[in-house]
Structure formats: structure tokens, C-alpha cells
Amino acid sequence: MLQRFLFLQRKSFVRGAGFATGLAQKILVGFAWVYFAFVFAGLGFIAFFYPQEELGEDPLVFLSGYLIYGVVFWVIARYFLQKMPMVHVQPLLVLPVSKKSIVRFGLSKTVLSFFNLSNLFFFVPFGIILLREEYNPLGVVGWWIAIGSLILATNFLNIMLNSVDRILILVAALLVGLYALQYFEIINLTTWTAPLFMAPYNQPLWALLPVGLLVLSYRWSIAHFRNKLFLDSEAMRPKKETHRAADLSWLDRFGRTAIFLQNDIRLILRNKGARASVWMGFAFLFYGLIFMSDIYSSPVWMVFIGIFVSGGFLFGFGQYVPSWDSSYYPLMMTQNIAYKEYLASKWWLIVVGTLVGMVLSSFYIYFGWETYLAILAGGVYNIGINAYLVLLSGAYTRTPIDLASAKKAFGDKKSFNLKTLLLSIPKVVLPMFLFYVGVLIHSKSMGIAMVALVGVLGFAFRNLVFGWIEKIYQHEKHQTLQAYKQKNT
Amino acid sequence: MIDIHSLSKTYGEQTVLDIEQLHIPAGQTFGLVGNNGAGKTTLFSLMLDLIPPSSGTVTNNDVVVQKSEAWKPHTAAFLDESFLIGYLTPEEYFAFIGGLRGMKKEAVTEALEAYADFFHGEVLGQKKYIRDLSKGNQKKVGIVGTLLSNTPVVVLDEPFANLDPTTQIRLKNLLKEEASATGKTFLISSHDLQHVTDVCDRIVVLHKGKVVRDEQTSTDTLKELEAFFREQL
Numbered sequence: 001m002l003q004r005f006l007f008l009q010r011k012s013f014v015r016g017a018g019f020a021t022g023l024a025q026k027i028l029v030g031f032a033w034v035y036f037a038f039v040f041a042g043l044g045f046i047a048f049f050y051p052q053e054e055l056g057e058d059p060l061v062f063l064s065g066y067l068i069y070g071v072v073f074w075v076i077a078r079y080f081l082q083k084m085p086m087v088h089v090q091p092l093l094v095l096p097v098s099k100k101s102i103v104r105f106g107l108s109k110t111v112l113s114f115f116n117l118s119n120l121f122f123f124v125p126f127g128i129i130l131l132r133e134e135y136n137p138l139g140v141v142g143w144w145i146a147i148g149s150l151i152l153a154t155n156f157l158n159i160m161l162n163s164v165d166r167i168l169i170l171v172a173a174l175l176v177g178l179y180a181l182q183y184f185e186i187i188n189l190t191t192w193t194a195p196l197f198m199a200p201y202n203q204p205l206w207a208l209l210p211v212g213l214l215v216l217s218y219r220w221s222i223a224h225f226r227n228k229l230f231l232d233s234e235a236m237r238p239k240k241e242t243h244r245a246a247d248l249s250w251l252d253r254f255g256r257t258a259i260f261l262q263n264d265i266r267l268i269l270r271n272k273g274a275r276a277s278v279w280m281g282f283a284f285l286f287y288g289l290i291f292m293s294d295i296y297s298s299p300v301w302m303v304f305i306g307i308f309v310s311g312g313f314l315f316g317f318g319q320y321v322p323s324w325d326s327s328y329y330p331l332m333m334t335q336n337i338a339y340k341e342y343l344a345s346k347w348w349l350i351v352v353g354t355l356v357g358m359v360l361s362s363f364y365i366y367f368g369w370e371t372y373l374a375i376l377a378g379g380v381y382n383i384g385i386n387a388y389l390v391l392l393s394g395a396y397t398r399t400p401i402d403l404a405s406a407k408k409a410f411g412d413k414k415s416f417n418l419k420t421l422l423l424s425i426p427k428v429v430l431p432m433f434l435f436y437v438g439v440l441i442h443s444k445s446m447g448i449a450m451v452a453l454v455g456v457l458g459f460a461f462r463n464l465v466f467g468w469i470e471k472i473y474q475h476e477k478h479q480t481l482q483a484y485k486q487k488n489t
Numbered sequence: 490m491i492d493i494h495s496l497s498k499t500y501g502e503q504t505v506l507d508i509e510q511l512h513i514p515a516g517q518t519f520g521l522v523g524n525n526g527a528g529k530t531t532l533f534s535l536m537l538d539l540i541p542p543s544s545g546t547v548t549n550n551d552v553v554v555q556k557s558e559a560w561k562p563h564t565a566a567f568l569d570e571s572f573l574i575g576y577l578t579p580e581e582y583f584a585f586i587g588g589l590r591g592m593k594k595e596a597v598t599e600a601l602e603a604y605a606d607f608f609h610g611e612v613l614g615q616k617k618y619i620r621d622l623s624k625g626n627q628k629k630v631g632i633v634g635t636l637l638s639n640t641p642v643v644v645l646d647e648p649f650a651n652l653d654p655t656t657q658i659r660l661k662n663l664l665k666e667e668a669s670a671t672g673k674t675f676l677i678s679s680h681d682l683q684h685v686t687d688v689c690d691r692i693v694v695l696h697k698g699k700v701v702r703d704e705q706t707s708t709d710t711l712k713e714l715e716a717f718f719r720e721q722l
Contacts, residue, residue: 249594252594256588256589259585259588259589262585263574263577263585266576266577266581267576270576270618271576327571327575328571328572328573328574328575329571330537330539330568330569330571330572331571331572331573331574333537333538333539334537334539334561334564334565334566334572335561335586335589336561336562336589336590336591336638337561337589338558338561339558403575403576403620477538478539478540478541481539481540482540484571485571
């Protein structure tokens with residue numbers, strides 16, 4: 001049975017619309033794996049020798065003390081970063097395959113995720129050093145089993161967090177509570193939990209407890225999804241949303257562009273994926289706050305921040321233009337719309353989104369006018385250059401977005417992922433370079449002016465660039481239509 | 490209205506469509522029949538420039554479809570659900586389509602009244618998104634979307650499929666009325682021989698990508714078509 005599932009998995013990967021980009025990405029991810037393997041193995045060494053040599057503490061006790069933070073980190077990092085696996089289960093439901101094995105396969109896929117294996121790179125070298133330094137072998141094995149089970153238990157917990165909002169709220173409340181206890185020094189978490197994490201070493205039988213936890217969480221997820229494999233369950237089809245009657249007639253005065261704008265606004269309001277991407281863009285507004293403390297030490301980062309803070313909408317939503325329209329692209333291609341108009345409407349949407357971002361980010365004035373000017377310059381650059389780049393890469397991305405995201409038992413709720421981040425790199429590097437040149441020539445202000453100037457220039461050549469982009473879209477039209485036909489990848 | 494010149498579509502070794510010459514005059518109700526894989530949808534997709542031909546051209550009202558987008562203003566089409574926007578209500582969808590064709594909202598609402606019977610109270614005013622409608626009702630939305638905007642050319646791929654029997658009859662009447670009242674050119678494909686012969690002035694049979702029959706509809710057409718397809722057994 002497993003063989004057959006793997007067969008389906010392989011086919012869906014190789015025959016997916018985004019195979020070419022998917023492959024390049026996989027290779028890149030492969031390199032990242034090797035890199036992280038070394039980094040984590042290195043950390044494993046440091047985690048042993050640093051406490052021993054520098055602090056004169058027992059490394060195992062030292063690490064065990066901090067493991068509670070590790071567990072919390074696993075839970076949080078997974079929730080925000082780990083992609084949920086997708087299994088196209090609908091055609092399998094009426095075949096002689098037990099529902100349990102469908103679910104089991106979907107869940108097993110998650111075990112192979114980066115978030116589990118990377119820990120292996122850390123804990124295996126660490127444990128081997130323990131063995132070589134003549135720690136009790138049975139204890140080390142017990143400790144290993146305990147930690148491994150905990151890691152996998154957080155893996156399954158994460159799946160539940162993604163699926164059941166109630167559990168998410170519960171766990172979030174628990175974490176906040178623990179943080180409060182620690183913060184107000186009511187209890188000291190590490191002194192409480194260190195013995196817990198040491199117990200499996202002192203008495204390997206204690207490892208059975210985390211193992212039990214793992215089994216429990218695994219069974220829980222199996223049972224949960226087992227009951228969801230019905231066509232009318234929420235996991236399989238999106239919730240029928242109540243009609244969000246948005247009165248957008250005030251936009252009518254903008255003529256034909258309004259027709260598209262109204263449509264795109266409804267797209268954002270009524271589709272989960274689109275909504276999430278816009279929220280993501282909103283979160284970008286606050287991205288700069290992380291850097292505010294030491295912003296002046298490296299002025300080049302000012303532009304970096306400027307691009308991201310003002311361009312949240314562009315990076316979150318714009319990145320996927322025109323894939324948002326993938327499910328009805330043939331309609332768009334046969335309606336009474338010239339390609340130029342269609343592209344212009346998308347461009348306007350991105351411009352308006354960026355302008356809103358520029359206005360909303362005005363609270364950065366608090367950190368000085370120079371900071372806000374950098375953001376404004378970044379905004380101008382986003383409008384003048386990056387908006388084109390987004391449209392341009394859109395012509396080649398061709399990954400269909402299934403708006404309804406039906407037919408998937410294990411849906412992926414996050415539309416923002418590593419791939420989006422990779423696509424944004426070229427949009428950020430060039431303005432940083434421009435800024436740097438400006439600084440070399442004269443000053444920081446000059447750098448900011450350079451970035452803004454290039455943005456304005458890009459804006460000025462709008463018609464030229466549009467004609468050019470239009471040609472590319474025309475040329476790619478049939479391939480795009482073809483690619484959008486393949487819904488599930 | 491529509492002229493096809495040595496049009497062919499080849500995938501690898503396989504030729505899925507090969508039409509030497511086909512002329513569809515303005516105002517004709519043109520029926521296309523053929524088994525699965527005969528090339529019906531391929532032909533329509535080529536007419537709408539959704540796929541590129543391997544050779545030849547389609548001319549729609551003096552516009553070469555493969556070269557210019559100027560055919561779009563006078564052509565409306567509904568091939569499958571990818572011509573619907575799932576997250577809109579039917580009303581919003583019609584306003585969107587009508588808007589693109591230069592109709593005011595009031596004009597759209599007014600035009601929709603003519604289709605109240607066809608909708609049978611199941612489409613308008615439901616406060617449902619199109620994606621939540623049944624397949625049959627989705628089809629109704631798509632069909633009316635093409636009729637609404639009064640384009641001279643209307644392309645419908647299997648409009649009868651998925652409709653309930655009553656609505657099939659209503660659709661037949663609707664198409665006949667539209668054809669005689671407005672002089673639109675209709676291109677309709679169907680697997681239902683009875684329905685196409687009822688509606689269409691002319692029937693073309695595609696078989697393995699080639700036109701094998703092309704005739705004006707007469708009282709004998711249905712029988713002849715049935716005989717033709719029986720031979721394929």
C-alpha cells in the first residue's frame with residue numbers, strides 16, 4: 001500500500017505544473033539541508049564543550065535545563081513555518097483502501113520534515129560525544145528516546161494546531177501563561193523542568209513517559225483525521241462562508257479599472273488564502289521594528305526595511321499575480337478585455353496597496369524622519385520598479401492557486417512560504433546596491449534619493465515597460481492557460 | 490462570420506484536429522457533434538485562442554483570432570467552469586461580465602429579468618457564491634453570462650449537460666428564441682443528438698478530428714445521425 005501512495009506522490013510531483021521551478025527549488029533546498037546539517041552538528045559540539053570548558057558545568061544537565069525552551073520553540077516555529085503535507089484523498093475514498101492507511105500516510109509524510117530531521121543532526125552528535133565521554137550508555141539512549149519522542153509529539157501537536165482552532169487557542173494560552181509565570185518570577189521554569197528532562201538519563205524507564213505521549217498524540221491525530229474523511233466535512237471542503245455583501249459601488253466612478261478592482265477586493269475578502277496573504281503583508285509593516293535598535297550601525301539595512309515595510313502588500317499578495325485568477329483564467333482571456341487593461345488593473349491594485357502601506361507606516365516617524373524617508377523611498381521604488389518585476393515574474397510562475405482549496409484533507413493554510421521569500425530577493429538587492437552607491441558618492445540622504453529617483457524613472461517609463469510586459473504575457477498566454485489547468489500539485 | 494482555413498492541431502505524432510475549410514455564416518445556429526476525442530472542445534478552444542493551432546487560422550468577423558484580440562468585443566463563450574468566478578454571487582458575476590461589455594448595472598439587472606424562467610428561482614437572490622451552487626445552476630449562470638451581453642457570436646460547449654430535463658427544454662426554447670430574435674451566430678456542441686437537431690440549423694459531425702458530415706438540419710437529420718453513430722459501434 002505504501003508503495004502505491006509513494007507512486008501517487010511521485011507522479012503528482014513530476015507532473016505538477018510548477019515542476020521546473022519545483023525542481024530548481026528542490027536542488028536549492030538540498031543545499032540548504034547540507035548546510036543546516038553541518039550547522040546543527042556544529043551546534044551539537046558547542047553545546048557539549050562550551051558548558052564543560054567555559055562554564056564548568058555538566059553539559060547534559062546544562063542542556064536539559066534549557067530543553068523546555070526547545071520544546072516551546074519547536075511548537076512555535078513549527079506552527080509558523082512548517083508546511084502541512086497535502087494528500088489528494090478524494091479519489092482514494094471509494095477505493096479499497098482503509099481510511100486509516102490514507103491518514104497514516106499523510107501523517108507519516110510529516111515525520112520526514114526538516115523540523116524533525118534537523119534535530120537529529122544536533123542530538124545524534126551530542127549523544128555520541130556523551131557516549132565517548134563515558135556517560136552511562138543506557139542513560140544516553142533513554143535520554144535520546146525521550147527527546148526524540150518529544151520532538152515527534154510536537155510534530156503531531158502542530159498538525160492538530162493547524163486543524164483545530166480550539167487547540168491552538170488552548171496551547172497559545174498555556175504558553176503565554178508559562179511565560180507570565182517565568183516573567184513575574186513566580187516559578188523558575190528551568191529549575192522545575194531540568195530534573196524532568198534529566199529523569200530519562202538517570203532512570204531510562206522514564207523515557208516511556210514521552211514515548212507514551214508520542215503514541216497518544218499520534219493516535220489522536222489519526223482519529224481526528226479519520227473522522228474528517230467525508231466529502232462534507234470541513235477539512236475536505238471550505239466552510240460555506242456567509243455572503244459578505246460588500247457594497248463596492250463607490251468604486252464605479254473609476255470606470256473599467258473599477259470592475260477589476262471590485263473583483264480583486266472581493267477575491268481578498270472571500271478567499272482564505274488571499275486574506276492570509278494580505279494579513280501577512282500587513283505584518284510586514286512592523287518588520288522594521290526588529291531593526292530599529294541598531295539601525296544606524298548599518299545604513300544599508302534602512303533601504304532593506306524601507307522596501308519590506310512599504311511593500312507588504314506587494315510581497316504578500318502581488319507576488320501571486322496573476323495566479324489568483326488561475327481558476328478562471330480562460331474567462332479572462334475570452335472576455336472583452338485587452339491584455340494591457342488586465343495588467344494595468346493588477347498594477348493599479350499593487351500601487352494602491354503600496355500607497356496604503358506607505359501611509360500606514362508613518363508611525364516610523366517616531367524613529368526619526370530619515371527612517372520614514374527611507375520607507376517612502378522604498379515605497380516609490382516598489383511602485384516604480386518592483387511592481388513591474390512582480391508582474392514579470394508572474395508571467396513565468398504559473399502555479400495555479402486553488403481558491404476553494406477543496407478536496408484536500410490536510411490543507412495548507414499558509415500562503416506565505418520559503419518560495420515567496422526566495423522570489424523577493426532580487427527585488428531587494430538592487431535598491432540596497434543603489435543606496436550603497438549613493439552613500440559612497442555622497443551621503444545617506446543621497447542614497448535614499450538614488451533609490452527614490454530610480455523608482456520615479458521606472459514610473460515615468462510606464463507605457464514602455466507595459467508594452468514590453470504585455471508582449472511577454474501574450475507570448476506566454478497559451479502555456480499559462482495550460483499550466484493553470486493542472487489544479488493540484 | 491467565422492472562417493476556418495486549413496486548421497490543424499497536433500500533439501506530438503497525434504493529430505487531434507484537421508479541418509481544411511469551414512465557413513459559418515452570420516446568424517447561423519451551428520451544431521457540433523462527435524464522440525469523445527473527436528475534437529469538439531479543441532475546435533472551440535482554437536476559435537477562442539485558448540490554445541495555439543499547429544497550422545492554419547480562424548477568422549472571426551474579419552479578425553484573425555491568432556493575430557489580434559479584436560474578436561473579443563463581439564464574442565462570448567462558456568466552455569466549462571473555468572469561465573466562472575467562484576467567489577462571486579451570480580449577480581456580481583453578471584455585473585462583472587456586463588461591465589466589461591460596457592453595460593450599466595441597471596441594464597444588467599433589466600436584462601436578467603428575461604432569464605427568470607430559465608433560472609427557475611434557483612440562481613438569483615440566493616445569497617450564495619457561485620462555487621456553492623450545484624453543477625446545473627453553475628451551468629445556468631455560465632450560459633446566461635454569454636447571452637446577457639448581446640454579442641453577435643456565442644460559443645457554448647455542451648450546454649445541455651448537467652441540466653435537469655425541464656431546464657434542458659427551457660434552454661432549447663431560449664436558444665431558438667435568441668437565434669430568431671437577435672440574429673446571433675450560435676456555436677453549440679452537444680452529445681444529445683435530439684437537442685442539437687432541435688436547435689441547430691446546421692450540424693457538423695467531427696470524427697477523429699475531421700469533418701465527416703456537414704448538412705442543413707432536416708426532418709431526417711436525427712435518424713441519419715443516430716445511424717451514423719450506430720455504425721461506430
